[in-house]
Amino acid sequence: MTDGGRDLVYLVTGGCGFLGEHMVRTLLEMEPRLRELRVFDLHLGPWLEALNPGPVQVTPIQGDVTRAEDVVAALAGADVVIHMAGLVDVWGLNDPEIIYRVNVQGTQNVIDACVQTGTRFLVYTSSMEALGPNTKGHPFYRGNEDTPYEAIHTQPYPRSKAQAERLVLEANGRKVRGGLPLVTCALRPTGIYGEGHQLMLDFYRNAQCTGGWLFRTIPASVEHGRVYAGNVAWMHVLAARELGSRATTMGGQIYFCYDDSPYKSYEDFNLEILGPCGIRLLGTRPLLPYFLLFLLAILNAFLQWLLRPLVVYTALINPYTLSLANTTFTVHTDKAQRHFDYQPLYGWEESRDRTVSWVKTRKGHPGPLPRD
Ligand SMILES: NC(=O)c1ccc[n+]([C@@H]2O[C@H](COP(=O)([O-])OP(=O)(O)OC[C@H]3O[C@@H](n4cnc5c(N)ncnc54)[C@H](O)[C@@H]3O)[C@@H](O)[C@H]2O)c1
Numbered sequence: 001m002t003d004g005g006r007d008l009v010y011l012v013t014g015g016c017g018f019l020g021e022h023m024v025r026t027l028l029e030m031e032p033r034l035r036e037l038r039v040f041d042l043h044l045g046p047w048l049e050a051l052n053p054g055p056v057q058v059t060p061i062q063g064d065v066t067r068a069e070d071v072v073a074a075l076a077g078a079d080v081v082i083h084m085a086g087l088v089d090v091w092g093l094n095d096p097e098i099i100y101r102v103n104v105q106g107t108q109n110v111i112d113a114c115v116q117t118g119t120r121f122l123v124y125t126s127s128m129e130a131l132g133p134n135t136k137g138h139p140f141y142r143g144n145e146d147t148p149y150e151a152i153h154t155q156p157y158p159r160s161k162a163q164a165e166r167l168v169l170e171a172n173g174r175k176v177r178g179g180l181p182l183v184t185c186a187l188r189p190t191g192i193y194g195e196g197h198q199l200m201l202d203f204y205r206n207a208q209c210t211g212g213w214l215f216r217t218i219p220a221s222v223e224h225g226r227v228y229a230g231n232v233a234w235m236h237v238l239a240a241r242e243l244g245s246r247a248t249t250m251g252g253q254i255y256f257c258y259d260d261s262p263y264k265s266y267e268d269f270n271l272e273i274l275g276p277c278g279i280r281l282l283g284t285r286p287l288l289p290y291f292l293l294f295l296l297a298i299l300n301a302f303l304q305w306l307l308r309p310l311v312v313y314t315a316l317i318n319p320y321t322l323s324l325a326n327t328t329f330t331v332h333t334d335k336a337q338r339h340f341d342y343q344p345l346y347g348w349e350e351s352r353d354r355t356v357s358w359v360k361t362r363k364g365h366p367g368p369l370p371r372d
């Protein structure tokens with residue numbers, strides 16, 4: 001150990017995204033062995049500049065995970081890589097080939113760079129969607145990492161997350177430069193919320209345009225797993241910290257991300273955040289019958305197809321998001337606690353209050369804001 005115990009170099013890919021910013025800030029606050037934190041992203045955030053000078057050297061690296069040379073250069077000399085970079089797209093914004101290139105090929109590039117440079121520890125941010133909901137709409141009710149479930153994907157995003165996750169788990173044990181084994185694991189967050197969650201802000205602003213009302217479109221009985229970004233980041237810190245000493249237990253494993261956030265429908269959960277911001281949810285049951293919502297979803301998909309040569313038209317409701325929103329998918333597990341002593345860093349009330357405070361600071365501001 002050098003410099004008061006600070007001798008580790010971490011790389012976070014996608015470090016300027018919604019989850020990535022929580023990851024960077026949590027590492028700086030909670031990882032005492034950190035000497036250098038490399039933040040790798042296609043788009044670097046201005047907030048990074050304020051992190052230097054400090055006890056940890058923060059190194060912004062503008063790069064593209066689809067370019068192998070960028071990843072090798074960023075990884076050279078790093079001890080740990082937390083791979084979060086990806087295209088989160090269930091709205092058809094990106095061509096499926098682009099999603100594959102970033103999410104799958106980009107992950108392969110990270111693995112190959114670990115082997116080439118000798119970086120031994122890789123934590124991958126997968127997703128609940130690597131498992132489901134599947135195309136048959138089978139519910140996953142408070143399941144865990146061992147619950148049998150038929151993972152069937154046709155959509156580009158969930159398929160890419162499943163493929164990338166498999167690459168990471170299969171890479172566990174590969175020899176890296178220097179002859180020691182690569183140790184990998186994959187963390188599967190459910191729907192993440194927290195400061196910087198643009199979609200929550202979109203719901204807030206949509207409601208402001210309709211007099212403070214959101215209209216229920218999903219039955220309250222459909223549970224959707226949600227987890228606070230700060231707790232997801234904290235689970236990554238602990239997984240990265242313990243991979244070395246617990247390689248036999250953790251290597252090649254998947255872990256759902258969980259905390260004490262309540263089991264609710266997607267819309268009822270959002271109301272936990274938006275209610276204190278003055279928003280109300282109209283209806284105890286969906287205000288429109290499912291078949292009308294499905295017709296709207298089909299219409300949106302048709303318009304996207306029709307307009308694609310001219311403009312990328314996207315809408316919140318498409319056949320996939322409507323199906324996803326209407327399929328119960330919640331987790332109940334303690335595997336991360338059993339394997340590497342994970343406990344949520346933030347309780348439910350604090351997770352909620354931190355998110356509510358953030359939404360309120362965005363009150364009245366037009367359009368997306370750079371997060372400070
Ligand atoms: N948001 C959620 O609810 C959720 C849930 C489960 C898993 N995840 C996973 O967490 C990770 C982060 O998601 P997020 O919600 O923060 O998304 P985000 O879009 O806010 O962040 C993704 C980051 O990756 C970067 N990136 C994209 N393409 C890149 C490339 N080619 N090279 C380098 N960087 C690139 C983006 O610039 C962005 O900063 C993703 O892997 C996602 O699949 C997200």
Ligand SMILES: CC(C)[C@@H](O)CC[C@@H](C)[C@H]1CC[C@H]2[C@@H]3[C@H](O)C=C4C[C@@H](O)CC[C@]4(C)[C@H]3CC[C@]12C
Pocket residue numbers: 088090126127128129190191192217218224266267316317321322324325
């Ligand atoms: C208009 C209604 C139908 C409205 O309630 C639609 C909600 C819809 C936009 C969200 C419902 C479920 C969300 C997804 C889920 O939380 C899990 C995800 C996996 C993660 O890796 C990325 C985000 C997401 C796909 C998330 C996206 C928004 C929803 C589809």
